[in-house]
Amino acid sequence: MCPKCVSHHVASILYGMPAFSEDLQRELDEGTMTLGGCDIDIYHPMPNYRCNDCGYKFRYVA
Ligand SMILES: [Zn+2]
Structure with missing residues (x-):
């Protein structure tokens, strides 16, 4: 989930x-x-994820 816009449309980088x-x-x-x-x-x-909606890149470790 994108921490900036809370979108679930995120892609693994x-x-x-x-x-x-x-x-x-x-x-x-x-x-x-x-x-x-x-x-x-x-x-x-x-960063290992990128938001498809706002383009924000972030790091998320499950
Ligand atoms: Zn976003």
Whole structure:
């Protein structure tokens, strides 16, 4: 859930270069997964979710 706008339309952010597959493509199409690219900041905790409604990125650990 987005802490900013309380939307449930959030996508997991996948970092690095993923192996593309039909499953991954479907998740990207559905908006449950988004790509974070390779700019990994080792000094700060990386957000692992992005809100599809407001674009806010946040870190959530279940
Ligand atoms: Zn939001």
